[in-house]
Amino acid sequence: MTPPKEGLYGRNILITNVDKLFRWARASSIWPQTFGLACCAIEMMAAAASRFDLDRFGVFMRPSPRQSDAMIISGTVTLKMASRVRRLYEQMPDPKWVISMGSCANSGGPYWEGGYHVLKGVDLIIPVDVYIPGCPPRPEALIDGILELQRIIKETEHNRAI
Amino acid sequence: MQKNWVDWLKQKLEDVSIHLEDSVLSSEKAIFIQPTDLLRVATILRTDPEAKFDFLHSITGIDLKSDLLAVYHIYAISRNERIILKVKIPKDHPMIDSVAHLWPSADWHEREAFDLVGILFHNHPDLRRILLPDDWEGHPLRKDYVPPDYYGEFPVPANLKDRIKRPTN
Numbered sequence: 001m002t003p004p005k006e007g008l009y010g011r012n013i014l015i016t017n018v019d020k021l022f023r024w025a026r027a028s029s030i031w032p033q034t035f036g037l038a039c040c041a042i043e044m045m046a047a048a049a050s051r052f053d054l055d056r057f058g059v060f061m062r063p064s065p066r067q068s069d070a071m072i073i074s075g076t077v078t079l080k081m082a083s084r085v086r087r088l089y090e091q092m093p094d095p096k097w098v099i100s101m102g103s104c105a106n107s108g109g110p111y112w113e114g115g116y117h118v119l120k121g122v123d124l125i126i127p128v129d130v131y132i133p134g135c136p137p138r139p140e141a142l143i144d145g146i147l148e149l150q151r152i153i154k155e156t157e158h159n160r161a162i
Numbered sequence: 163m164q165k166n167w168v169d170w171l172k173q174k175l176e177d178v179s180i181h182l183e184d185s186v187l188s189s190e191k192a193i194f195i196q197p198t199d200l201l202r203v204a205t206i207l208r209t210d211p212e213a214k215f216d217f218l219h220s221i222t223g224i225d226l227k228s229d230l231l232a233v234y235h236i237y238a239i240s241r242n243e244r245i246i247l248k249v250k251i252p253k254d255h256p257m258i259d260s261v262a263h264l265w266p267s268a269d270w271h272e273r274e275a276f277d278l279v280g281i282l283f284h285n286h287p288d289l290r291r292i293l294l295p296d297d298w299e300g301h302p303l304r305k306d307y308v309p310p311d312y313y314g315e316f317p318v319p320a321n322l323k324d325r326i327k328r329p330t331n
Contacts, residue, residue, distance in 0.1 A: 079313045080295045116302050116309035117294065119316055 026069065026095065027153040030146065033068045033088065034061040038075025040102040040136040047139035057146055065091040070149070072142075073128075076104035076111065077119040089126045097153065099145050100128045103135045110135070167213070167245050168193055174206055175199070183248070192233070192246040200249050201259040207236060207245075208264040214238055215245065218265035221272055223279030225305045230256050230281055236265075251281060260286035278303040 006016050036044055048054045048061060062068040065088050077085055089098070100122050103109030111118035122128060129152055132145040168180055171193070178199045182191045195203050207215045219235035234247040251258055260283035262268040272283040273292040280301035283289055291298065300307055309318050 079316050079318065082316050083314070116307075116318060120319065124317065 023154050023156075027150040029058040029060070030070045030097070030149065030153075031060050031062045031068045032070040032072045032099075033065055033092075034063050035088070036074045037077060037081065037085075038102075038104060040074035040105070043136045043139055044072055044074045044101065044142060047142045052139040052143065054143070054146070057143070057150070059146055065089075066093065068092055069095065070097045070099065071126075072099045072101050073105040073122045074101045074136075076109070077122050077125075078117050079119055080117070082119045082125055085122065086125045097129045097149055098122075098126055099130045099132065099142075099149060101132045101134075101142060101145070102137055103133065106131050106133065165243075167207075170213070171203060171206070174210070175202060178203060190244070190246055192248045194248050194250070197249050197251055197258045200247075201261070203247065204234075204259075204261045204264055208261075214240065215243075216240075218261070218267045218271070219244075221268060221275055223275030223281050223303070225279055225303060226250075227305055229253055230279060232258060232275060232281055234261075256280060257282040257284055259284045260289075262286055277301070280304060 008014055036042075046052060048059075054060070065071075069092065071089060071092065073085065089096070100106050104111065104118070105122045108115055108118050108120035112120065119125065130145045130149045132141050134141050137145075168182060168191075171178065171180055179196055181194050183194055184191060207213045215236045215238045217237040217239055219237055220233075222233040222235075224231040224233065230251040230253055232249045232251060234249075235244065236247060237244045249258055258281065260268065260272055262272060262283075263285075269287065270292060272281075272286055273288070273290060275281045276283060276286075276289055277291040277293050278301055290296065294302070295313075298313070299310065302309070312318060
């Protein structure tokens with residue numbers, strides 16, 4: 001007997017494989033941590049509020065790293081904060097993803113040359129999946145980054161090692 | 163009409179050396195005093211019923227290369243009057259008296275001036291760093307400050323192209 005093919009059968013039957021189902025579920029409910037580091041966080045809050053409404057994408061801020069599966073690095077990562085950011089990342093359960101939002105998180109931004117107190121890019125301490133340029137990026141740019149992350153989660157054959 | 167506080171101070175404290183300096187940015191003049199006179203001048207400006215300057219806007223620490231400078235913006239709410247006090251502090255022994263017991267707002271401003279410029283405030287209630295981590299070395303707003311290569315395990319590169327090797331995923 002041949003196994004049934006993927007697809008819709010009738011009105012209430014859907015056949016797929018577990019991996020695909022899980023990836024669809026993960027991409028459709030990205031729960032980032034509620035924390036912001038600088039002015040990018042204002043844009044992140046605007047994106048989460050009613051005008052841009054991240055809830056449409058299943059994105060819903062969580063107050064604890066243990067309940068979240070994504071981290072939006074929204075702002076300047078100072079050296080004082082760097083160890084805390086890494087600890088928050090380590091406290092998240094796998095699988096987990098990181099969005100680096102804005103110039104400061106990407107590369108140090110305006111603190112590139114003279115910033116004695118700024119980490120020159122959050123990717124020096126944790127792995128980053130999506131970089132969003134801008135200073136700060138508009139909510140549309142953040143939404144674009146989230147859609148890109150959804151694409152990565154849906155299309156990547158194997159998610160990051162667990 | 164604003165009272166001439168310089169003459170008033172000279173009259174009240176005869177042995178205090180005071181001179182005036184034009185401000186670069188505004189018509190207000192800054193009153194220069196010696197570090198040893200700061201506490202007496204501040205006390206009389208705060209407590210004398212005639213002066214009664216009851217609000218300290220800010221304390222700014224500046225590195226002038228030869229000396230350090232502390233700038234006090236002091237305000238009298240009831241009369242809408244403001245004066246600027248400046249104190250030059252020698253770099254080899256950068257210590258002046260704290261005014262935190264006169265104006266509580268001085269507490270954190272003095273901690274900031276200590277943190278970033280390295281001015282020590284004698285008799286301050288709690289002179290710790292306020293912005294930088296407790297184990298930071300040096301005072302970054304000094305002109306001769308050289309940033310470290312590393313803070314703990316995190317790189318603080320001055321010449322980024324040579325030093326940063328990003329991990330590849």
